[in-house]
Amino acid sequence: MVISDSRPERSAVLDARDLGSLLEALQLRGYGPVGPTIVGDAVVLRPIAGVDELPSGVGDAQEPGSYRLAPRDDGRFFGHNLGPSSAKRFLFPPVRSLWTAIRIGPQVRIEANDDPPPKIALIGLRACDLAAIAIQDRVFGREPYVDPHYQAARENALLIAVNCSQAAATCFCASMGTGPRVGGGFDLCLTELLDAGGHRFLVEAGSEKGDQVLADLPTTVATERDRRAARAESDRAQAQIQRRLDTDGLKDVLYRNAEHPYWNTVGERCLACGNCTLVCPTCFCATVEDASDLTGDRTERTRIWDSCFNLEFSYIHGGSVRTSTAARYRQWITHKLGAWIEQFGTSGCVGCGRCIAWCPVGIDITEEAGRLRSEDRAPQPVGR
Amino acid sequence: MASLLEPGVALRPDPMVPRLVTLERTRAETADTFTMELVAPDGVTEFPFLPGQFNMVGALGVGEVPISVSGDPQTPRTIVHTTREVGAVTNALKQLRPGAALTLRGPYGTAWPVEACSGHDVVLIAGGIGLAPLRPVIYEVMRQRARFGRFLVLYGTRSPEDILFAKELSRWRSQFDMELLVTVDRGTEHWRGNVGVVTKLVARAPFEPRETVAMVCGPEVMMRFAVAELRARGVAEPNIHVSLERNMKCGVGLCGHCQLRGEFICRSGPVYSYDRVAPLFEVREL
Numbered sequence: 041m042v043i044s045d046s047r048p049e050r051s052a053v054l055d056a057r058d059l060g061s062l063l064e065a066l067q068l069r070g071y072g073p074v075g076p077t078i079v080g081d082a083v084v085l086r087p088i089a090g091v092d093e094l095p096s097g098v099g100d101a102q103e104p105g106s107y108r109l110a111p112r113d114d115g116r117f118f119g120h121n122l123g124p125s126s127a128k129r130f131l132f133p134p135v136r137s138l139w140t141a142i143r144i145g146p147q148v149r150i151e152a153n154d155d156p157p158p159k160i161a162l163i164g165l166r167a168c169d170l171a172a173i174a175i176q177d178r179v180f181g182r183e184p185y186v187d188p189h190y191q192a193a194r195e196n197a198l199l200i201a202v203n204c205s206q207a208a209a210t211c212f213c214a215s216m217g218t219g220p221r222v223g224g225g226f227d228l229c230l231t232e233l234l235d236a237g238g239h240r241f242l243v244e245a246g247s248e249k250g251d252q253v254l255a256d257l258p259t260t261v262a263t264e265r266d267r268r269a270a271r272a273e274s275d276r277a278q279a280q281i282q283r284r285l286d287t288d289g290l291k292d293v294l295y296r297n298a299e300h301p302y303w304n305t306v307g308e309r310c311l312a313c314g315n316c317t318l319v320c321p322t323c324f325c326a327t328v329e330d331a332s333d334l335t336g337d338r339t340e341r342t343r344i345w346d347s348c349f350n351l352e353f354s355y356i357h358g359g360s361v362r363t364s365t366a367a368r369y370r371q372w373i374t375h376k377l378g379a380w381i382e383q384f385g386t387s388g389c390v391g392c393g394r395c396i397a398w399c400p401v402g403i404d405i406t407e408e409a410g411r412l413r414s415e416d417r418a419p420q421p422v423g424r
Numbered sequence: 425m426a427s428l429l430e431p432g433v434a435l436r437p438d439p440m441v442p443r444l445v446t447l448e449r450t451r452a453e454t455a456d457t458f459t460m461e462l463v464a465p466d467g468v469t470e471f472p473f474l475p476g477q478f479n480m481v482g483a484l485g486v487g488e489v490p491i492s493v494s495g496d497p498q499t500p501r502t503i504v505h506t507t508r509e510v511g512a513v514t515n516a517l518k519q520l521r522p523g524a525a526l527t528l529r530g531p532y533g534t535a536w537p538v539e540a541c542s543g544h545d546v547v548l549i550a551g552g553i554g555l556a557p558l559r560p561v562i563y564e565v566m567r568q569r570a571r572f573g574r575f576l577v578l579y580g581t582r583s584p585e586d587i588l589f590a591k592e593l594s595r596w597r598s599q600f601d602m603e604l605l606v607t608v609d610r611g612t613e614h615w616r617g618n619v620g621v622v623t624k625l626v627a628r629a630p631f632e633p634r635e636t637v638a639m640v641c642g643p644e645v646m647m648r649f650a651v652a653e654l655r656a657r658g659v660a661e662p663n664i665h666v667s668l669e670r671n672m673k674c675g676v677g678l679c680g681h682c683q684l685r686g687e688f689i690c691r692s693g694p695v696y697s698y699d700r701v702a703p704l705f706e707v708r709e710l
């Protein structure tokens with residue numbers, strides 16, 4: 041995995057009643073807090089003004105094709121698992137203006153959209169979310185053509201992680217080596233503790249910026265007991281993980297079975313709706329759209345999330361390359377679990393389980409990969 | 425520590441932001457194909473490129489598409505694109521009048537291995553508009569003709585009226601030592617040349633297979649057959665080069681559209697030596 045294992049420099053304990061001081065400290069430093077909050081029937085990441093907007097006392101139950109909020113009686117702020125949105129929405133927004141061409145008489149001018157993205161603090165990111173960000177850092181940072189909008193958004197975002205204290209039935213971060221315990225790549229990391237010692241957070245700083253915010257908080261010294269309690273939270277989450285994905289040699293299994301009849305069976309179930317790519321925190325495909333005003337004097341090009349499940353995605357003159365749904369599902373899972381390794385030196389999947397819960401027909405990436413492996417055709421001799 | 429990006433601090437340049445170029449002239453090549461000559465607004469900026477590379481060419485308000493450079497690498501002040509009109513963007517490009525502004529990004533992608541052909545027979549196999557991305561190779565070979573062995577251009581197109589660069593081709597054939605074999609899908613009463621698919625020309629073309637570097641550009645099926653014929657003649661896979669085509673929205677490895685398994689064709693292609701992409705060529709709907 042791409043997480044660095046630099047150890048947090050400083051840690052302290054924050055009483056749960058003082059969680060508001062974290063938001064205030066962030067706001068004072070110019071960071072707009074973005075955190076989990078309930079919208080409709082799901083926990084999503086949104087700009088929040090205060091701790092009362094956090095989903096306190098709310099958990100969830102997730103299964104393939106199903107996500108339900110469920111009350112919990114312990115008043116935890118972070119007693120939920122992942123909702124459909126991820127940091128991707130903020131670092132790589134679904135719609136972004138790239139440039140505008142302005143025509144004045146015979147003259148045309150192009151104005152790049154170089155508005156810096158807002159300074160935000162992303163609160164409540166889980167270990168797998170941090171791993172997904174590290175993956176997108178690679179995707180958008182390949183020289184010589186880097187995405188400056190992504191880099192600026194990254195630069196302007198403070199990452200405030202939360203250690204999971206429970207796992208959803210859809211989680212499989214352990215198989216992907218990304219969680220459940222946060223390893224690194226954060227500015228601050230919170231572990232919500234709820235035991236005889238009270239409702240409190242172990243707060244660890246993982247960067248200089250995080251250190252400065254931590255110094256602003258009304259904390260007490262973290263004891264060995266707090267640290268042990270924090271490990272116990274992660275151990276509980278770890279013990280609850282039921283889903284597994286065997287990644288051993290998976291790229292080659294996917295590659296050598298590209299023409300396996302199995303693909304038709306998943307092609308028959310998949311609706312090609314693209315939900316999986318939208319909720320996935322690493323999927324990065326985008327298209328562009330041009331729009332002109334009525335006079336035709338202003339033309340704007342906008343970048344918009346796209347999905348390899350769209351028929352037009354692979355369109356070239358004469359017809360799309362991937363016409364069947366089977367070919368599109370094969371493209372998605374083969375890219376995620378195979379080609380990504382070739383391209384970026386890491387799997388494209390962090391095991392967050394979002395695509396499993398949000399697939400309307402409950403297609404499960406771990407099950408599909410497992411099924412293909414079980415029907416694996418004998419390895420071909422190298423070199424055809 | 426202050427954020428590195430306080431308001432007012434410049435971002436790195438965005439590779440998605442194009443430059444403006446001016447259309448100097450458009451020449452009709454055939455009924456549906458035209459060649460544009462573009463220059464920088466200042467008239468002096470040069471646009472160096474390697475044969476086989478492409479630009480993202482845009483019509484304002486309509487869109488941007490990948491088009492290979494078809495001009496002479498030695499005259500980089502003019503950007504030359506030969507385009508077949510097939511849809512919205514290519515149609516809009518065709519309608520532009522001299523003096524019009526276009527958007528341009530590039531050049532992007534890998535090149536035909538002209539240098540590596542030194543001392544070898546060079547065989548170009550083109551289908552339809554596929555001749556345009558190969559024309560810069562012809563310019564380069566002609567300029568240093570003595571460095572190469574036999575030079576063959578095998579070209580297939582729909583009908584005699586669809587032959588691209590006809591005058592130029594016949595001039596090259598007469599002035600230089602270039603073997604040109606043309607075939608059409610449908611002949612006319614005046615056509616005395618070959619009729620049939622271009623790949624059939626490979627079997628009897630005069631080149632020394634073990635000494636040959638081949639470059640193939642055209643529809644994917646045509647390339648598949650051409651490669652098979654070349655291999656049957658004994659040309660080694662690493663000496664066969666193909667230019668792949670996929671939907672492209674960025675040209676710079678960011679949008680994901682051009683992926684072919686592990687390849688981003690806009691970055692590691694469009695030109696590949698066949699041995700690298702052979703396994704991908706055989707899978708349907710990849």
Ligand SMILES: Cc1cc2nc3c(=O)[nH]c(=O)nc-3n(C[C@H](O)[C@H](O)[C@H](O)COP(=O)(O)OP(=O)(O)OC[C@H]3O[C@@H](n4cnc5c(N)ncnc54)[C@H](O)[C@@H]3O)c2cc1C
Pocket residue numbers: 355356357358478487488489490491492493506507508509510511512513514515553556557668669670671672694
């Ligand atoms: C590397 C490369 C080099 C090319 N060089 C040339 C060339 O020199 N001359 C030439 O005539 N054509 C070339 N093409 C093909 C050219 O890009 C398409 O014909 C063009 O995109 C069609 O756009 P349209 O809007 O007119 O057509 P539509 O049919 O309206 O297409 C709609 C959209 O689909 C996409 N699209 C359609 N066909 C293609 C395609 N073949 N490749 C990529 N995207 C496509 C484009 O985004 C296009 O805007 C090249 C393609 C690639 C990938």
Ligand code: SF4
Pocket residue numbers: 316319320321322323376388389390391392393394395396405
């Ligand atoms: S593929 Fe599914 S489980 Fe893996 S990172 Fe994407 S959404 Fe999460």
Ligand code: SF4
Pocket residue numbers: 309310311312313314315316317349395398399400401402403
């Ligand atoms: S796998 Fe599920 S979520 Fe993804 S496109 Fe198919 S039906 Fe939609």
Ligand code: FES
Pocket residue numbers: 671672673674675676677678679680681682683688689690691
């Ligand atoms: S065209 Fe966008 S990644 Fe290649």
